[in-house]
Amino acid sequence: MYNAISCNIMLVGRFGGGVLVIKYVTKRLLLLIPILIGVAFLIFTIMEFTPGDPAVKILGIEAPQEAVEQLREQLGLNRPFAVRFFDYIYKIVTRLDFGMSWRTKNPVFMDIIPRIPVSATLAFLGIAFATLFGIPLGVLSAVKQYSKSDNVLRVVSTILVAVPTFWLAMLLILAFSSYLAWLPAGGVHSYVGYIMPVITCGGPYGSAILRITRSTMLEEIRQDYVRTARAKGVPNNIIIYKHALQNALLPVITTIGQNFGAILGGSVVAESVFSLPGIGSLVILGIKSKDTPTVIASVLLIAFFFAIVMLAVDLMYAFIDPRIKAKYFKAE
Amino acid sequence: MILQALKNNKNENKKNITDGRRKSMWKEIGKRMIKDKPSLISFIFIVALILVSIFANFLIDVDLVTAQNGAERIQSPSFAHWFGTDLYGRDIFARVVYGSRVSLSIGIITVLISTSIGGLLGAVAAYFGGLLDDIIMRVTDVVLAIPEQLLAMCVVAAMGATPTSVIAALSIAVIPTRTRLVRSTVLGIVDTEYVEAARASGMGNIGIIVKEIMPNTLGPIIVVSTQGIASIMLTASSLSYLGVGIQPPTPEWGAIIFEAREFLRLAPYMCILPGLVIVVTALAFNLMGDGLRDALDPRLKD
Amino acid sequence: MKDELLKIEKLEVIYKTSEETVQAVNGIDIVLNKGETLGLVGETGAGKTTTALSIMRLLPERTGKVLSGNVTFEGENIFELSDEDMRMKIRGERIAMIFQDPMTALNPVMTVGDQISEAIYYHSEKTNAAGIAARVDKVLELVGISPSRKNEYPHQFSGGMKQRVVIAIALACEPVLLIADEPTTALDVTIQAQVLEMMGELRDRLGTAMIMITHDLGVVAQICDKVAVMYAGEIIESGNMEDIFVSKEHHPYTEGLFGAIPDLASEAKRLSPITGLMPDPSRLPQGCNFQERCSHCMEICTKKNPETYVNGTHKISCFLFKNKEDRGDGDEKK
Numbered sequence: 001m002y003n004a005i006s007c008n009i010m011l012v013g014r015f016g017g018g019v020l021v022i023k024y025v026t027k028r029l030l031l032l033i034p035i036l037i038g039v040a041f042l043i044f045t046i047m048e049f050t051p052g053d054p055a056v057k058i059l060g061i062e063a064p065q066e067a068v069e070q071l072r073e074q075l076g077l078n079r080p081f082a083v084r085f086f087d088y089i090y091k092i093v094t095r096l097d098f099g100m101s102w103r104t105k106n107p108v109f110m111d112i113i114p115r116i117p118v119s120a121t122l123a124f125l126g127i128a129f130a131t132l133f134g135i136p137l138g139v140l141s142a143v144k145q146y147s148k149s150d151n152v153l154r155v156v157s158t159i160l161v162a163v164p165t166f167w168l169a170m171l172l173i174l175a176f177s178s179y180l181a182w183l184p185a186g187g188v189h190s191y192v193g194y195i196m197p198v199i200t201c202g203g204p205y206g207s208a209i210l211r212i213t214r215s216t217m218l219e220e221i222r223q224d225y226v227r228t229a230r231a232k233g234v235p236n237n238i239i240i241y242k243h244a245l246q247n248a249l250l251p252v253i254t255t256i257g258q259n260f261g262a263i264l265g266g267s268v269v270a271e272s273v274f275s276l277p278g279i280g281s282l283v284i285l286g287i288k289s290k291d292t293p294t295v296i297a298s299v300l301l302i303a304f305f306f307a308i309v310m311l312a313v314d315l316m317y318a319f320i321d322p323r324i325k326a327k328y329f330k331a332e
Numbered sequence: 333m334i335l336q337a338l339k340n341n342k343n344e345n346k347k348n349i350t351d352g353r354r355k356s357m358w359k360e361i362g363k364r365m366i367k368d369k370p371s372l373i374s375f376i377f378i379v380a381l382i383l384v385s386i387f388a389n390f391l392i393d394v395d396l397v398t399a400q401n402g403a404e405r406i407q408s409p410s411f412a413h414w415f416g417t418d419l420y421g422r423d424i425f426a427r428v429v430y431g432s433r434v435s436l437s438i439g440i441i442t443v444l445i446s447t448s449i450g451g452l453l454g455a456v457a458a459y460f461g462g463l464l465d466d467i468i469m470r471v472t473d474v475v476l477a478i479p480e481q482l483l484a485m486c487v488v489a490a491m492g493a494t495p496t497s498v499i500a501a502l503s504i505a506v507i508p509t510r511t512r513l514v515r516s517t518v519l520g521i522v523d524t525e526y527v528e529a530a531r532a533s534g535m536g537n538i539g540i541i542v543k544e545i546m547p548n549t550l551g552p553i554i555v556v557s558t559q560g561i562a563s564i565m566l567t568a569s570s571l572s573y574l575g576v577g578i579q580p581p582t583p584e585w586g587a588i589i590f591e592a593r594e595f596l597r598l599a600p601y602m603c604i605l606p607g608l609v610i611v612v613t614a615l616a617f618n619l620m621g622d623g624l625r626d627a628l629d630p631r632l633k634d
Numbered sequence: 635m636k637d638e639l640l641k642i643e644k645l646e647v648i649y650k651t652s653e654e655t656v657q658a659v660n661g662i663d664i665v666l667n668k669g670e671t672l673g674l675v676g677e678t679g680a681g682k683t684t685t686a687l688s689i690m691r692l693l694p695e696r697t698g699k700v701l702s703g704n705v706t707f708e709g710e711n712i713f714e715l716s717d718e719d720m721r722m723k724i725r726g727e728r729i730a731m732i733f734q735d736p737m738t739a740l741n742p743v744m745t746v747g748d749q750i751s752e753a754i755y756y757h758s759e760k761t762n763a764a765g766i767a768a769r770v771d772k773v774l775e776l777v778g779i780s781p782s783r784k785n786e787y788p789h790q791f792s793g794g795m796k797q798r799v800v801i802a803i804a805l806a807c808e809p810v811l812l813i814a815d816e817p818t819t820a821l822d823v824t825i826q827a828q829v830l831e832m833m834g835e836l837r838d839r840l841g842t843a844m845i846m847i848t849h850d851l852g853v854v855a856q857i858c859d860k861v862a863v864m865y866a867g868e869i870i871e872s873g874n875m876e877d878i879f880v881s882k883e884h885h886p887y888t889e890g891l892f893g894a895i896p897d898l899a900s901e902a903k904r905l906s907p908i909t910g911l912m913p914d915p916s917r918l919p920q921g922c923n924f925q926e927r928c929s930h931c932m933e934i935c936t937k938k939n940p941e942t943y944v945n946g947t948h949k950i951s952c953f954l955f956k957n958k959e960d961r962g963d964g965d966e967k968k
Contacts, residue, residue, distance in 0.1 A: 038474030049490040145696075158622075162614035164566045166573040167589065167607035170596055174604075178597050224738035230692055231733075232753040232803055233726030246743050265481030265567070272574055283482065287489040287576050295486060303477045321743055322787040 021315075028311050032304075037089060039303045040296065044085050047292045057290055058102045098300075099293035103286070108297045112279060116301075119278035122267050123305075125198045130206030130263070131256065138213025138252075143240055145218060153210065160207035165266045169200040169273040186275040197274045201266030205259055212255040216248040223247070249320050257313035264302055364627035371623020374616035381613060385432040396426035397583055406599050415605040418592060428606050431583035435610075438499055438584075439565040439617075443557050445503040450510025451553060455541060457511065458518035469515070472508040480505040481567050485576045493579045498571065502564050513556055517549045551628040559621035562614035569610055585610050639843050640666040640689070640811060645703035647684050647693065647867075654916040658684040660867040661703065666860075668810070671837065671844040673854035675891070676864035679912055682847045683734075685864075686813045689845075690731055691720055708810070727757045730804035732814040736796035736821070740788040746799045747784030750774070753806040769806065777802045778832060794825035801833065808840060815847045830856060851895055855879060863888050866912055866923035870940075870951045877948035885952050886928045922953070930954055 055071040056063065072078055076087065091097040098108040141153045160168075176196060177185035184193050220226065221244050229239045268280030275281070279298050286294035318325040365371055384391065401421030409416040415424035457468040475483065480502075487501035521527060522545070530544050569586025571577025573593070578584040580591045585606055592602035647659040659681040666672050674682045687693050689705055691712060705712040707729065715724065730753075733739040741749060750773060751766045761769075771781035777798040788796055797817060804812060814833065818826040834857050837844055846858055854861055855875075862872040863885065871878070871885040878888070890908035910927040913919055919926070922935040934953050943955035 034470075035473055035477050038470070039477050042474055042478070043486055046486050046490045051492070158618065159611065159615060162562060162566070162611050162618055164569050164573070164586070164607065164610055164614075166570055166586075167603070167610065170589075170593070170603050170607070174596060174600055224733060224735060225741040227692060228733060228739045228800065228803065229741065229752070231690055231725055231731040232806070233721045233724075233756050234752055235721060235756060238756075243741050243744070247741070261476075261479035262481075264479040265570070268481060268485075269570055269574065283485065284574055284576060287485055290489070295489070299478060299482055299486065302479065302482060306479060307477055323742060323789045326787075326789070 025311070025315070028314070032307050032311075035307065036300065036304060040089060040092075040300055041085065043296045043299050044088065047296060048081065050290055050292060052290060054102060054290075054292065058105075098297035101286075101291055101294045103289045103291040103294065108293045111294060112282065112297060112301060115277055115279050115282055118276050119267060119271070119280060120305075121194065122197055122201065122270065122276065122278060123263060125194055126202040126205065126263050126267065127256070127260065129198050129202035130209055132206075134206040134209025135213050135252065138210040139217055139240065139245060141210065141214040142217035142221065150214075154214075157207035157210045160204050161211065163204055165200055165204060165269040166273055168203060169196065169270060172196045172199060173273070193274070193276070197267070197270040197276060200270040200273070201263050205263045205266065208259055208262075209252065209256060213248065213252050216251045217244055220244040220248045246320060250317065253313055253316055253320070257310050260309050261306060264306060361624075361627045365623050368623045368626060370619045371627075374619040374623070377612070377616045378620065381432060381616075382436065384429060385436050388429050388433060392426045392429055394430070396423040397430045398422070398581065406595070406602075408599070409601055409605070416599065416601045418588075418602055419595070424588065424602060424606065427583040427588055428585065428609050431585045431588055431606075432609075432613075434495055434578065434582060434584040435565055435568065435586075435613075438495060438502070438568045439561040442499050442502045442506060442564045442568075443560045445499070446506035446560070447510050447553060447557050449503070450507040451514045451549075453507070454511040454514030454516075455518050455545060455549070458515040458522060459537070459541060459545070465515075468511065472511050475504070475508040476512075478505075481570060484567060484571060485574070488571060488576055493577060495578055495582070495584075498568055498577055501571075502568060505567075506560065506564065510553075510556070510560075513552065514549055517552055518545055521545055521548050555621050555625045555628065558624060559618050562617035562621075565610065565617075566614055637668040638665060639668045639670075639708060640664070640845075641704075641706040642685070642689070643704045643706070645685065645688060645705065646701040647681070647688055648699055648701055649684075649694070649697045650699060651697055656915045657918055658698075658867055658915060659688065660918075662862075662864070662867070662869045664862060664869070666811070666843055666845065669841050669843055670860060671846060671858045673858035673861045674845055674847045674864060675849065675851060675854055675861060677849055677912060679915065680864040681867040681915075682864055683815050684867075686731065686815050686845065686847060689813065690725060690729060692725075692731075722757065726753045726804075726809070727807050728809050729811045729813065730807070730809040732797075732800055732804050732812065732817045734816040734819055736793055736800050739800050740796060742788055745785050745787055746791070746802075747774075750784070750799070750803050750806050753803050757807050773802045773806050776805065776836065794821055794829060797821060797825075797829055798832070801829075801836075805836065805840070805842075809842060811843045811845070812837070813845045813847070816849070817846075818853065819848075819850075833857065851891060863891070866915060866918060868923060868951065869949075870924065871949065873946075873948035877946075881948060883945070883948070883950065883955065885924075885950050886930050886954070887924050890927075 053068070053072075054077060055068045055075065059067055059071060076084055079087075088099065091099070096109055098112075100106070101108050101111050104111055137153055137157075141150045144150050173185045173196065176183040183196055185196075186193070217240075221240075223244075225247075226239060226244055229243050230236075234243070264280075267278065268283060270276065271278040271280035272284050279302060283295055283298045283302075285291070286298060365375070399422065401417070404413070404417050404421040405419060407413055407417045407421075413423050413425065415428060418424055418427070453468050453472075457465040483505045484498070484501040487504055488497050491497035491500060527540060527544050530540050535543070565585075568577060569584070569589070572579075572584050572586030573590045575590060578587050580587045588606045589603050592599070592606075595602050642662060642664040644661045644663065645659055646657075646661050649656040649658055662681075662685065664672065664685075674685065676682050684693070684698070687698070688700055689707070689712065693700070700713065707724070712720075712724065740746070747767075747770050750770045754761065754766050754769050770784055774781045774784060779795060779798055779802070783791075788799070791799065797820075801817070817833065818829050821829060830853060833844075836842070837857075844857075846853065848854060858875065860872070860874050861878045862869045863878075864870070865887050871888050873881070878884075884892075887908070894907045908927055913923055913926065919936070921937050922928070922931075922940045925931045925935045928935065932953060938953075940951045940953050943950045943952065
C-alpha cells in the first residue's frame, strides 16, 4: 500500500510536465537531422572509393560501351560528387527515394521495408533477453559477492563477453539443431526460429550488462545512503532493490545504450548465420555484390534506429534520476 | 639570478619527488597484478602467444600452412595434427599459429593507432575547448552513430579486403570511442588543483599536457586499450567470418572458421578449435584489463 | 531517573583485510543512562565511529569484526539478537543514528518525504498511509523544514537542510537513543551552531539519550553531560562535565586537546597542537598508545598498559596518576 502510494507520487512528480517532455524530445529529434546527414555523408564518401564502375556492375561486363555511357548519364554518375550527394539527400527528404538497388533493380526503399520487422524483432528480443538476465543476475552476483553463485556467474559472463558471436551461433546450431534437433538452424517461419539468434546477440551483450550491474551494485552497496537506510531499519531486500539498484541503474542504462551498437552488429552476424531476412543480411548482401545504394540506405536506417534508442536511454535517465531531470526540464 | 636558481632548484626537487612517487606507484601496481592470479596467468599467456607468433616460422614449417595435401583431407584432431586438417589437407593448428600473426597484429596495431589518434584528439578537444572541441565532438557523434562493425564493413568493402584495410577500417570505427574517453578523463583533470598549480608556475600548454595530464589519463587508457584488443580481434574475426573482412587463404582466425563453416556438422572440430583459440585470447586480454583496473584502483576490489 | 540504558563492556573491534588487521577499538567500557548525553571525543581514526557502528551492528560485513565484549541495551544483549529483531526493534526504532556527511547520507533518487516515511513504515506495520504522511509532516516541522517540501529531492536542499532531513529520519520513530556521528563537521560554522542548538532542544523535548561523537570540545561543552576521550581505540579519560572542563587533572592527550583550541581570552600567539600522529592502528606499540607523542612519557609507559586512575566519576588511564593513588593523596578526592 505504501509502495503504491509512493510510486504514484514519484510518477506524478517525475513526469509532471508532459509538454516539457514533448518539447525536449522534439528538440532532440531535430538535433538528429545533422547527425544523420553526417552519417549519410560519411558512408556516401566511403562507398565512393569502392572500386569498379557501377554502370558496368549493373549491365554486366559484356555490355557495350555506349550502353554503359548512357546508363552513367542516366544515373547521374558523371556529375561532381557534391552534386550527387545533395541530390541523394534531396530525393530522400522529398520522396523517401533512396535510389535504385544495383542488384535487384528495385527501389532500395522497397527492398528494405519488408526486412525491418525481422531486424526490429531480433533487436528488441535481444535487448529484452540481455536485460532480463543481465540485471537480476548482476544484482545477485553483487549481493552474494564471493559466493559460489557469484563465482560461477563471474566466470560465465567473463567468458561470454570474449566469445565471438558467430562462433556462439555455430555452437548453438551444433547443439540444438544438429545433435538435439530441437530448433531450426535457420529461417523465421515461426517464433521458434528467433530463439537461437536472440541468444546469439543477447548472450554476450547480457553478460556485459551483468558485469556492469555487478560492479556498480558493489559500489552502491557501500554508499553512505545505504548505511542510512540500514540504520533506519529498512529490510535488506528493499535496500537492495529499491535503494541501491535504482541508483545503480544509471551506469547500467548507459552501458545498455552504448552497447546497443554491439547488439546491432551482433544481429548482422546472427541474421547472416541463421539466414534471417533482416537488414543486417541485406547489408552483407549489398557489400558482397557491391550494391552501394542498398548499403548506404541500410546503414542510414540502422543509424537512425540506434539514435532513437540512445534518445530513449537519455529519457530513461531523467525518469530515474531527479537531478538529471532537473537539468533537462528546468521549469517545473 | 638567485631567485631563478632557487626556483629551478625547487622544480628539480618537485620533479624528483613526483618521479619517485610514480615509480613506486607502478611498482605497487605491478605487485598487485602479480597477486591477482587470473591476470598473471593471462599476462603469461599473452606474452607466450606473442612470442609464438613472432617465432612461428622457427616452430612450425610454413609449408604446413599453405601446402595442400589431398591424402590428409578432413582428418580429426590427432597427435600428428593437433587441431585436425581442413578441406585441403592443411594442418589447422599450423594455420592457427600463423594466423595469430595476422589476428594479433590487427588487434594490437588497431589499438595503438586508435588510441594515439583518438587520445590526441580527445586531449586537444578537452584542453582547448571552444570551436575545436565542438568540431571534434560533432564528427565523433557522426561516426559513433554507426555501429562499429557496420562502419568497418563498409570501409573494408571500399578499400579492399586486405589486413591493412581491416586495420584502417577498425581504427576509424574505434577512434571516436577513445576520443570521448580521453576527453572526459582530461576534462576531469584539467580543473584539478595540480594542473592549476602547474599553470601558475608558468608551465606551457604542451608541458601541462605531457607532464600532468597524460600521466594521469594513462590508467583508464591502458585498461580500455587492453580490453580493446580483445573486442577488436572479435570484430575483425566477425568480419572475416561474414566474408567481408580478410579473405581465405590468409590464415586469419575468423577466416579459418569462415572456410570451415560448411563442415560444421561433418567436422565440427574445424570450427570449434580455432574458435576456442579466439575465445581464450580475448579472455586473456579482458582478464588482464580487469586485473589492471583493480590494480590501478584497488578500492573497487573489496 | 538513573536508569541504565546502554552498557558497553570490554568491546574490541578489528578490521581485517587481506593485507592487514586494524585494531580499531581495544576494550572500551561505556555506561549511558536514560536521557543522558555522552560526548565521545577524539581525533580521526580513534575508533569513535567504529564504536557507534558496533552498537548498531552496522560494521562492514566483510572486514569488520567484534572480537569480544558486550553491548547491552535496555537489558538486552545486542550481539545476541537475531538480524530481524535488530532491524525491527533496534535500528531506527529504538536506536537511531545521524551520519557525518549529509551530502552523501541521503538517497539521491528518493524524495525526502519517502525517505522519512520509510523509517516509520518499516517499524509500524499497522499505520495507514495517511497516518504515516501525518507523522512525516510532524517530524519535518520538528526539525524546522516546511512539510510542503517533502516531495523534493535531496539535491534541492542545502547542506544544513539535508542534515535536518537526516535528523528527521533519525527522529521519525522517536528513538530512546540517538547516536550522532559528527553531525556538524561537514557543515558551515553558522549552520553548525543552528543544527546543534536544534538537536539540543529536540533532545530536551523528547528526552532522548544521545551519544555525540565529535572531535570538537566546543560541541561537547555545549550539549553533553558526560565525556569520554578516545585515543587509538581506547578510552583514555572519562568523566562528567566538571571532571573534564573544571578539574586540573588530565591525561596528557586531553591536555593536548585543550591546548589546541583557540582561546579568545588568552594572549597566546600560537596554538599548541599535539605533535606527531596517532600510531598506526595495525601496529600498535607495546605499553601506552600515546607514548610517542607524550611529553611526560616514562619508562613504564613503554612496557605496560596504563592502569586506570579513578577519582569519583573521573577516570584517567595514565601512569602519571598511579603514584598519587598509591600514596593515598587525598587532595583530589574531596
